Amino acid sequence: MKGYFSHGLRHGIPIGLGYLSVSFAFGMKAVGDGLTWLQAVLISMTNLTSAGQIAALPLMIGGASLTEMALTQLTINLRYALMGLSLGPKLDQSMKTLQRMIFAFADTDEIFAVASSQPGKIGKSYLYGLMVMPWIGWVLGTLLGGVAGTLLPAFVRTALGIAIYGMFLAIILPPAREKKPVRFVVAVAVALSLFFRYIPGLNRVSGGFVIIICAVLAAAAGAALYPAEEGNT
Amino acid sequence: MSWSLFLPYLAVMAVVTYLIRMLPLTVFRKDIRSRFARSFLRYIPYAVLGAMTFPDVLYSTGDMRTAAVGVAVAVLLAWRRKSLVTVALAACCAVAAAQAILLLM
Numbered sequence: 001m002k003g004y005f006s007h008g009l010r011h012g013i014p015i016g017l018g019y020l021s022v023s024f025a026f027g028m029k030a031v032g033d034g035l036t037w038l039q040a041v042l043i044s045m046t047n048l049t050s051a052g053q054i055a056a057l058p059l060m061i062g063g064a065s066l067t068e069m070a071l072t073q074l075t076i077n078l079r080y081a082l083m084g085l086s087l088g089p090k091l092d093q094s095m096k097t098l099q100r101m102i103f104a105f106a107d108t109d110e111i112f113a114v115a116s117s118q119p120g121k122i123g124k125s126y127l128y129g130l131m132v133m134p135w136i137g138w139v140l141g142t143l144l145g146g147v148a149g150t151l152l153p154a155f156v157r158t159a160l161g162i163a164i165y166g167m168f169l170a171i172i173l174p175p176a177r178e179k180k181p182v183r184f185v186v187a188v189a190v191a192l193s194l195f196f197r198y199i200p201g202l203n204r205v206s207g208g209f210v211i212i213i214c215a216v217l218a219a220a221a222g223a224a225l226y227p228a229e230e231g232n233t
Numbered sequence: 234m235s236w237s238l239f240l241p242y243l244a245v246m247a248v249v250t251y252l253i254r255m256l257p258l259t260v261f262r263k264d265i266r267s268r269f270a271r272s273f274l275r276y277i278p279y280a281v282l283g284a285m286t287f288p289d290v291l292y293s294t295g296d297m298r299t300a301a302v303g304v305a306v307a308v309l310l311a312w313r314r315k316s317l318v319t320v321a322l323a324a325c326c327a328v329a330a331a332q333a334i335l336l337l338m
Binding site: 035036052076165170172 | 250
């Protein structure tokens with residue numbers, strides 16, 4: 001078990017580097033939208049989630065209700081609940097309730113993916129090590145983007161605006177290519193999202209609720225048509 | 234943004250996100266039996282990201298033409314299973330190149 005913390009630390013480095021570039025774009029966007037760099041950094045320090053943080057910006061700027069904020073975060077981040085349920089049985093005896101509560105803070109998509117791909121049971125030393133670099137990368141990138149983003153030339157800033165969406169596409173397209181149900185769910189969600197943007201009347205629904213409605217309807221349609229097989233996460 | 238408006242949003246975001254991550258790991262330690270619920274939860278991330286990406290990505294650069302170029306490059310590379318960072322940076326470079334071409338025209 002000795003050196004297990006450093007083992008996790010090392011596994012976190014590529015995740016941290018990836019987060020650095022994406023959170024740079026988040027920090028820049030947040031400051032561009034009217035937050036201070038410190039506010040952007042505080043969001044990243046306490047949330048550690050790309051999609052939820054991006055979705056929060058227009059809600060804050062638009063003065064959305066706290067209920068809408070809570071429901072939006074709940075829907076967008078609901079996937080973490082599934083990951084938690086899936087990762088639970090893989091944790092060893094060292095992961096008691098307190099340790100689980102500490103690790104839960106950093107259970108992101110990428111940390112979950114790395115942790116669950118480890119052979120056998122995993123314990124607190126490895127998981128604590130794994131949390132470190134992604135958190136530092138996410139916070140540092142936000143700081144750099146928030147502080148230095150506005151110093152960049154305009155054409156670089158606008159080009160970076162697409163970075164986060166590039167990451168989203170890199171997450172959804174490979175499984176969509178392989179699995180018909182995923183393809184179906186993504187197509188339905190995108191179609192609904194387009195309806196809500198361009199159809200008069202529907203386009204008055206606020207952004208946070210649009211994501212909730214699209215995601216819940218598309219995932220429910222997918223679950224009804226293509227119920228997933230046992231144990232295949 | 235004023236701190237009195239910002240802090241309640243920050244608290245709500247952080248608490249909701251944390252509880253979603255923490256409760257399944259600590260409180261509910263048994264498997265979900267409903268096949269529909271399991272499938273639903275599995276499809277949620279793809280649905281969320283799909284709805285968040287379109288049509289917003291087309292407005293992410295301030296010019297739909299450059300955004301379309303960025304999307305095309307990102308889709309092509311993501312389809313070929315390139316890493317998150319590769320796809321994100323290539324999309325940015327494609328947008329920058331498209332901007333340069335538009336300036337020259």
